Amino acid sequence: MPVVSITNLKKRFQDQEVIKGLDFQLSEGKCIALLGANGAGKTTTLKMLAGLMKPDSGSIVFEGGEKADFRRLIGYLPQFPVFYEWMTGKEFLEYAGRLAGLPKATARNRAEELFELTGISDAKNRRIGKYSGGMKQRLGIAQAIIHRPKLVMLDEPVSALDPFGRREVLELMDKLKKETAILFSTHILNDAEEICDEILFLHNGELVESGTLAGLRTKHQQAKIDLAFKENTLQYAEELSLLQPFSSMKLDGEYASFLVEDIEYARELFLTEIMKRNLPLVKFEISRTRLEDVFMKVVQK
Amino acid sequence: MNQWMTLFKKEMLEMSRNFKWIWVPLTFIMIAVKEPLTLYYMPQIIDSLGGLPEGAVIELPVPSAGEALAASLSQFNTFGVLIIVLITMGTIAGERKSGVAGLILVKPVSYAWFVTAKWASSMILIWFSYFLSYFLSWYYVGVLFKFISFTDFLQSFFVNGIWLTLIITVVILFNTFMKSPGAVGFISIGIIVILSLLSSSLPHLLEWSPALLSAYANAFIMGSNFPDELLPSIIVSVFMITLSLLASIAIFKRRELA
């Protein structure tokens, strides 16, 4: 059952179309990464989903959002969260809980619980003005999930953090997956691969690819053979490429890379030829293209 | 109503954390009480500044109690209004500019309650400061000059207070459609000045103008009666206050918050 269905979502700023018709659905309990380079439209999309920005056209329908305020169903953490710095962490979290409709005692207990979960219990009575970036990010996640929303949206939750803080927040998100669906934006594929099983890939305001990471790998990844010779790598590689006209060849510095369809066949072919002619082989490596390369190709198009 | 109280309490807490509950009343007291004091000590002040030149005779009429209290009242309409605008201009705009409004308003918060809680807390702070300072000024006038009847004091207090309320509400209104507190302050001051100038230079055309309420209160405390136009002015003011407040909520709902 989808938590939210988005159809033909569009948004323009002045004369620039930032979001050019998005269609997708998010299902309950899934973790989905909104992937894309800076300026791809990730933040705009999330802001529209959170109701902070109005789409020019298209619809965003939350399951159960027609009857009640859809904001009950979502939690949101902006890219650069700002709090009331004069409040303590505890005051802010309880305030957020009360605003989300929790009774006083529930808000207090839930805040306590979230301080434990996010690991900032020690700082709960300190003014937020004195929090570090990582602590603010974790407080931000805590306030986003205080009312147990069905969908939590996190805008670049780890981008501004140092490696240590990043590790902690990623681990926290991993724990969160059990409680709620997560949609988080990032420009780093690694982060997405680490905790999510599905991605939405946004480029120039359009959804260029989406699905499970496993599915994308089988769809896009290609087998690759890297070859290098003691000398004349270019010449030998070109001669070898004549054997298999379907593969593409690229010279990458000291070695040649072949993208091949049938890895078994290509290996057999190349090795036999190399043995036969006794070529001075120094490197023979079989690998697969990385997903990142796939995305780079899309972006550079 | 629960949520309204949560919002309202947060405003109250913020005002005590940033000392508004201390400095706003004290500032109001200073500007109000300064007037009867300087009027009372004027002859001595002139004397101490070297006195009048030899032979110059300036008759300094002794101000009446009414004049002294009216002087305080007009301080509220200059310096007081400036302070009201300065402390209210960022109440919503500032939170939107900093981004914290984005965090709060993705929670299921009623826009009407958000705006009215802000309005109510500003009202309480300002009416409290205004009453305390005007009351002390009335007391000083009584000690230094002559006591003015307390009901007269109260009447002028409420009539002028309606004008101050309209100002608070107008500042809140501009808060809802601008993100920069500076711009909110600038436009609010502009509107207040234009309204006051128009009303005082064309009183026969705009005799129902809310901006004349302060003039009516002023004349009243100096001894004349309230004119017939008082009631229409009050009605127009209350109408404008209600309208501004409703407009604030309506505009705030439609605004993009981020």
Added chain:
Amino acid sequence: MEFIESINWAILAPIVIIQLILMAVAIIDLVKIEKANGPKWVWALVIIFINLLGPIIYFIFGRRS
């Protein structure tokens, strides 16, 4: 000097006290606050040396909201 003597200090004392409270609260706030809107020592001078208005100017413009 007669001016000073002619003043009824019982009347003036509250004003002086209010001014002192304002100054004290402003200074306490300035010390406690994380960051002021500009260098703190400048604000300290403003609060102490600008008569009557110093603390008010600080509260309105000196605090970063």
